[in-house]
Amino acid sequence: MRDFTYQYGSLSDAGDVRSENQDAILCCTGEKNIQNQQNDAAFFLVADGMGGLSYGSQVSAYCTDQFAAWWHEDFSQMIQAGRDSDTDIKELLEQEIWDINTQIYQFKEREGCRCGSTLSALLLYNGKYYIENLGDSRIYRFRKNNLEQLTKDQSLAAQLVREKRLTPEEAEDFPQKNVLTMCIGMFQIPQSGFEMGELKNGDMFLLCSDGFYGCVEEADVKEILRRYNRQNDKGNGILQFAVEKLRSLIPEGGARDNVSLILTEVRKG
Template sequence: MKSVFRTDCGRIRTHNEDFVSIFSNQSGELLAMVADGMGGHLAGDVASRMTSELLQKRWEEANQIDTPEKAEQWFLKHVVEINDEVLQYANEHEECRGMGTTIVAAICNDKFATVANVGDSRCYVMNENGFYQLTDDHSLVNELVKSGQLSKEDAEHHPRKNVLSRALGTEPQVEVDIKTITFEDGDLLLLCSDGLSNRVTDTEMSGILLTDDSLEEKATHLIALANDNGGEDNISLAIVHNILAEKAGD
């Protein structure tokens, strides 16, 4: 298993409200995550950082998560708990009222990957079936697309594209989407904030991921392309490649 994560402020914003990381638990299993904060006066930074730190603490204390059922139950329990903690912090600190964050996270081992998401940060998978988005955006525009009121093409340029229908830490109850897939040798996951997915097409992403470059080079190229295409938002990504150590080359 090889992995890499990167974050970049982008070309327009002066502050990065994204948090991205990859953690290992006591059994050496990986948890990759991306959180894209929202809220005025840097409060989005607080929400995404809290979510990352709370998730890391719980994951580092976790015992072996060796079945999809355990992974799914782990996400259901801990994402709900973190939602409560972020919301409580916001309610107790006036400057953080209304803050929240997206989250997309993946528990990965050499047999399966379990992905959880709230908001519009995404997880893509590349496997024998091609490259495709695994998560569903929790956004106003995507709800309009699913109901047939808006085409996918029009959604790309909709003025309210950034309005979320779900976020972490904004409401007492949070609904988490969880999905498990088979994760075989050679398969790859890409987790990212909308700073990447809004500026780099699926075709461009898959083209970069299919090159013989190292994971570090692929991550660098993806962020550079998002910046070349505007870079209006913070850009964050994590890549997990299920590849045997002897095949990895380094």
């Protein structure tokens, strides 16, 4: 049973100002075998590291390395064992987040340093999407010409907007708008946001760090996604081109932070 296939394009760069890229991305696709049936699956992750010296890049790379191992080992073994219910998948994702957070938190306490990372993860499997999010990297879904943010920013500004103590317009100029209320390594107990839902043919998902979405207008992003939606008959290449078009929305010299993008499209198998 191969209901859906997944194609993607991705990029990550230091931006136009910073000398080091502390973001890390992960893209995994492949078949997972359950009860002698083949299911295509995909996993994508954006991690935006933070911290002095090279700690930010080390933490974000650790997140992607650990989830790469999770994809090839833990997730594969769970599927082969027939444990692929929504509850099983949510628990497995959150256990990995817990394990990564524990290692980063202990490293931070031991070294007396400031470090952490956002983490936005998207799993596509068996006709559904599963999202785990910590921090303010984002995941959007583009469906039927509608662009919807599926994650909730875990930042002080976003929290004040949700509490109606700031308007969205006031949040744009809020002096502490980049202060996070949660990320990998911040607290001993990570509190991630979880979302899941049904996939539909032609769905596109965009994962990005704040270095991208903070510099562009959603209307411009939506127009590029509309232009390339369900036109990737030549494989991943057209989506890679779409990602590069998205990156070009940032004016030359305007990327003051690291920029990371992953764009994936769901197609009937």
